[in-house]
Amino acid sequence: MDYEVKLDIFEGPLDLLLYLIKKNELDIYNIPIALITKQYLEYIDILKTLNLDLAGEYLVLAATLVHIKSKLLLPETAEEGEEEADPRHELVEQLLEYQAFKNASQSLLEREVLERDVFIRGAAPVEAPPGDDDDRHAWQEIGLFELVDAFRQVLGNLEQPELMAIDLDRTSLADRINEIMDQLQGCQSLTFTELLNGSRERRLIIYTLLALLELVKQRMIRICQAGTFGVIRLFLAVEEDHG
Amino acid sequence: MDETKAVIEGLIFASESPLTIDKIVEIFLDRNLTRQDVTAHLHELMNEYESRCGGFYLQEVAGGFQFRTRPELSAWIAKLKGTRPAALTAAALETLAIIAYRQPVVRAEVERLRGVDVSRPLRTLLERKLVRMVGRKDVPGKPMIYGTTRKFLEVFSLKDLSELPTMGELKDLTK
Numbered sequence A: 001m002d003y004e005v006k007l008d009i010f011e012g013p014l015d016l017l018l019y020l021i022k023k024n025e026l027d028i029y030n031i032p033i034a035l036i037t038k039q040y041l042e043y044i045d046i047l048k049t050l051n052l053d054l055a056g057e058y059l060v061l062a063a064t065l066v067h068i069k070s071k072l073l074l075p076e077t078a079e080e081g082e083e084e085a086d087p088r089h090e091l092v093e094q095l096l097e098y099q100a101f102k103n104a105s106q107s108l109l110e111r112e113v114l115e116r117d118v119f120i121r122g123a124a125p126v127e128a129p130p131g132d133d134d135d136r137h138a139w140q141e142i143g144l145f146e147l148v149d150a151f152r153q154v155l156g157n158l159e160q161p162e163l164m165a166i167d168l169d170r171t172s173l174a175d176r177i178n179e180i181m182d183q184l185q186g187c188q189s190l191t192f193t194e195l196l197n198g199s200r201e202r203r204l205i206i207y208t209l210l211a212l213l214e215l216v217k218q219r220m221i222r223i224c225q226a227g228t229f230g231v232i233r234l235f236l237a238v239e240e241d242h243g
Numbered sequence B: 001m002d003e004t005k006a007v008i009e010g011l012i013f014a015s016e017s018p019l020t021i022d023k024i025v026e027i028f029l030d031r032n033l034t035r036q037d038v039t040a041h042l043h044e045l046m047n048e049y050e051s052r053c054g055g056f057y058l059q060e061v062a063g064g065f066q067f068r069t070r071p072e073l074s075a076w077i078a079k080l081k082g083t084r085p086a087a088l089t090a091a092a093l094e095t096l097a098i099i100a101y102r103q104p105v106v107r108a109e110v111e112r113l114r115g116v117d118v119s120r121p122l123r124t125l126l127e128r129k130l131v132r133m134v135g136r137k138d139v140p141g142k143p144m145i146y147g148t149t150r151k152f153l154e155v156f157s158l159k160d161l162s163e164l165p166t167m168g169e170l171k172d173l174t175k
Helices: A012-025 A033-049 A055-072 A090-109 A133-137 A144-157 A174-185 A191-198 A202-217 B003-014 B019-027 B035-054 B070-080 B091-103 B107-114 B119-127 B150-155 B168-172
Strands: A139-141 A189-191 A220-228 A233-238 B056-060 B064-067 B131-136 B144-148
Touching: A012 A055, A012 A090, A033 A174, A055 A090, A055 B150, A090 B107, A090 B168, A139 B070, A139 B168, A144 A202, A144 A233, A174 A189, A174 A202, A174 A233, A189 A191, A189 A202, A191 A202, A191 A233, A202 A220, B003 B019, B003 B064, B019 B035, B019 B064, B019 B119, B035 B056, B064 B070, B091 B107, B091 B119, B091 B144, B107 B119
Parallel strands: none
Antiparallel strands: A139 A220, A189 A233, A220 A233, B056 B064, B131 B144
């Protein structure tokens, strides 16, 4: 039920390159550029045919690889006996550094992580959607389509002709966002119906949809649904800071 | 038990965040307690909890001292706490590691090291208060400078940043 297409298999072009080097059991200090460039470009092609939104950085590295390859192909200009630097050098340095930070992030996870391995006294439980274990079946995070569907239902229930309603009360989108956040701060979670509070005003309903979309995009809230066609409920996504 | 030690134990118990030695010295102001005295008491307490091997222990973390449950008991405590915060994504962790090692650091540098845009993971880290803006760099565009927070130390059980493995050690892991 996930509508988001993720390219998180690789955390970026350097990660893809490291993966290829490991997969081929290559020596990072002596990368066969022709081979690796070929494979790298093949991956890029696959990602493209999957119609994924390919980050520009992948192409930059592709260009770098091709550039290095072309340099290696050129006959060495043995002028003045000056030793040409290995064109791969800079890339190798970058890869090693990246690998070190990757190790660093792994070593963080190996530590005793608060709220995972160790707990402090009486810290308030993080109010999150009951998404784990038993409740997993009850609440599912929903995609954009379900949300839009819910709104279409509400709009569809409105009586049609509301002739010439000129409303002077112009709430802005930012206002609506703040209102929703205020409501949520008060009670941690809201059902969709509570949020609209029986309003029949088309404008308010549409602003609510836009506000929700923005809040989800900013990862300020999470929207879950109790099973297919079930009740939709909003949760604050941000962990309260007790420090 | 020595009264001073008992007071210190009580202070740590009642404190919401890791209690610093400075704070303890401040509270004992009229008793002229030195930092050495406090440290000695703290170490005694730490040893006592260690040898007792009970449900929790005293840990030095984020420049202070805090009671924490034993890692071996995590599965039990988790039942009490219910849901826990979602784990950080690999992207967020890498970004966090780079900021931790290179701080104070601008975003462009983090992106150069990761080789990819970091706006999303960076936002997550700011939201979770693991990273904060520490100022602006005095170069054209005045980019934000980022650093890790005290909460970062608390979450990853670090006394201070020097407890992180050095870059040299991390590079050796690769070989």
